[in-house]
Amino acid sequence: MLRFVGGRLVQIAITFFLFLTVVFFLFQAMPGDYTKQFIMNPRIPPAAREALKVRLGLTDSVWGQYVNYVRNVFTGNLGLSFEHYPREVWDVIKERLPRTAILFLVASVMAFVWGFPLGRYIAWKRGQTLDYTITVAGVLFYTIFTPLLALMLLFVFANQLGWFRTGGFLTPRLWLTPPSSPQSIFIWLAATLAGLGTWAVLARFATRRIGHPRPRRLAQRGLVVVGVGLAGLGWWASGLGPFAWDIVWHMFLPVLAVTLIAFGGDMLLMRDSMLEVIREDYITTAKAKGLPDKVVRDRHAARTALLPLVTSFTLSIGFVVSGGIVTETMFSWKGMGLTYLNALLIQDYPMAMGCLIFTGILVLVAHLVADLLYAVLDPRIVY
Amino acid sequence: MALLTVQDLTMHYRTKLGGVHAVDGVSFAMAEGEAIGLVGESGCGKTSVAMALLRLLPDNAQILGGEILFEGRDLVKLSEHEMRKVRWRSISMVFQAAMNSLNPVYRVGQQIIEAIQQHLSVSEREARSRVAEHYNLVGLDPKLMDRYPHEYSGGMKQRAVIAMALACSPKLIIADEPTTALDVIVQDRILRRINEVRAEFNMAMMYISHDIAVIAEVAERIGVMYAGWIVEMADTVSVFKHPAHPYTIALMSAFPSIKGDKRVLAQLPGEPPNLLAPPSGCRFHPRCPHATAECVDEAPRLEEIDKGHFVSCWHPQRRSQ
């Protein structure tokens, strides 16, 4: 196991290095050497320019710059953003990454929570009209043009029904004199969500031993409700409740959009995976053992069929930045995707490069996590 | 009283090309603790019969008629709920694909415990010790219980699957080609072991194989299947000494003699029939050396030509091997 992880880490380092190289030379090849643009940027005071020139090593050759760049990245120095000068790129990313992460995590979990049982269900009922209907709907969600989905959601929920905001991160009017910075409130919000998630898992775990399904479910739900209640109470007591609620309110539609898209993919994958597993001989054995249909389906078929789904779920986390470009733009959600797009459009190259580098890191880490998770879930795999 | 009486069981598979007549008017009976064998070429419907007994048929299968009386109850008419209680508790099975009968993501012992706890109200501890007992019976180290299937060798998996079939002490165990995937030595050892255990606990057993030699070793009575029919059924000695159905005779002569020449090609021209459109009359007539016009026109019925010796043929042969 350790050797496997070690090997993978080396592999990841090499891959990451190659990725960095591609990114560097891609930006190097851009018309109008971007380093010069940095110098010419009117936002940067003249006094800082000379210092910057030296600091940027602009007297070096391309190769020298390349070496510099790689060294900087590996030491965690992503440079300064043009747009947000003099903030560091890293600083901006630190602010934006949680927004993207929360958006996609919440959506992915919701998509999974709906897609997994539904895929399992229709695979079990395969060939019936319901199966076809839901499959087609799943394909539709999976292939829908994201801007179209976003526009439709905005049109229905924001424009016609007026239930939600049309976009943005918060309502400026409300935040004229905030008791705390939006960022810190958001981080607390994220922490609350993470806490609730853990709580729900723990509740499930703790009630596992309750024999009968009905009291078990009741206990689980009760615990979850208590958790949510406590969290709500905490926010209310802190006096920051309305502000937190404002952010949640804005998050609603983007989360819905991402959930719908991811839901289609999860459900289809689960269905196909189930269909393969159902044909296995051990499913017939399970039935022959006289186990109830539901036990065969859930404990025997779905458990094995889950494996590809977990992998895809983990891998998708790696693609939140490029996937987020469209969604975040449509809902003006200032996460990594929108930041990247903006940086490209206004030629804030250090920022754009920083975002890309981060994407690379995310993808690589996601791959590693997927491999490890797979090993945990599938006893056949021993590293 | 007979433990199991199958009367005129008829089952078809619906396919795009029409119905596959996989089991057609099959009748036989089994006494408590008896070991019978079912033998026939690949595709003649052996597995279909077994699966029908457990009512574990694929969606496209349809039991068209007949009854399966088990301990006096007709399994065909049981509700799915009641049938679930019969499965494994009363009738268990070692599947043809025993290698893949174990779920790869659960420990083997756990999979057996699951079956035990489904049917017997015992604690986890008791179930575990029960599994350990059965592991010992089939010659497996009980320590292996907590391993995963992929950590077992082929022979070990086979034994584990047999232990699983024994786990609830069923009245009847169906073993569908329990050993074909194994090499001959292991095959022999396992077969003997099953038979000992079976006799010890007075369980009835139905062995299924395409190899009459394997069956002969363990079964007291043998049923010969051809194209969805049982064409001959008698005690093992009679089947070997006085086979009466031309197909059985052909099978026997395919049995390697001392000289080792396989005469099956000379004796049995043609191929097994297409069950989508089986031949008229006697299904064996296109390949039968004794076929007459009667055979083509009308199907023979299973009749008792000697005590306990049933044959379905217009012209049963009287000769000894």
Add this chain to the structure above:
Amino acid sequence: MTDRTPAQYAITPLWKMRLRLLARTSRQNWSLFWESRIGPVGLLIIGLFLLAMVAHPILISTVWEPRVYDPVMGFDRALIGRHPAPPSWSHPLGTDPIGRDVLSQLMWSARSAFALGVTAAVISVVIGTLIGAVCAYFGGVVDVVFMRLADLVMLFPFIALLMVLRSVLPLTLIRLALILGALSGLGGITIVLKSQALTVKVKPYIEAARVAGGGSWHIIRRHIIPNIMPLTFLYMMFNVTAAIFTEAVLSFFGFLDIRMSWGVMINTAQQAGYLGAFGHYWWLWAPAGAAITLLCFAFYLVGRGLDAVVNPRLRRR
């Protein structure tokens, strides 16, 4: 068949037997495809798009005055000052902010969507098949290099990188098709097709062909590639979906050098600031968005239908 003598077989020309065999397998495959139910639906939708594509030049040369209805240069003077005009008899789907007919644009863009999707898909599967077959057959260094490359390519956030690339290299439709084809051909497809080729490689007839003195390339061409072809075809469908989708996203952001496409249509609306008004100008985004979605949807359905044919594990018995 059993009553035929070898001589009779010899009389039937080989090509005729091949043809007959082909006809039979196609019939079987078609019926499996038909049974999947969703495959034919996809095919039907694709057919409708093809119809629209073919109808466009006909309409332009008959009832549609090119000066008004040209998808790129057209302008309806009659409605001057009222663009974007809502649907009317003369413009069933209205006009865009600069006075061009939306329906005409919609139909015209089907051509570029097909061109892009099909080109990219063909390129990707050609590359994927070749590399997959070669890697499976030869193994060794070639295999390792291409597999590592595939891993690397799969990690790349395509859309994000293409957004950078376009300022280095203006992305025309053809270039985009080539790049998308190459990227996905070198990526995941290679791995899938290679593992399929590996299962073919161990079949006895490959050994037989080798013993009979068949050269490596001959075996790859005559035995391996034909056997992974069905899977190839399947991936082609999924790739069409991916390519059309990518083009639409990039066009939507205005990152492509394409004069007209469904993505460009929505981009035009956005540029002119009509997306924020939602319902009031729905014809500026809804038809184009629906067209992108439907065509992607249709190819995906066909892909899944083919899956039922190719992948026996998904088949109903």
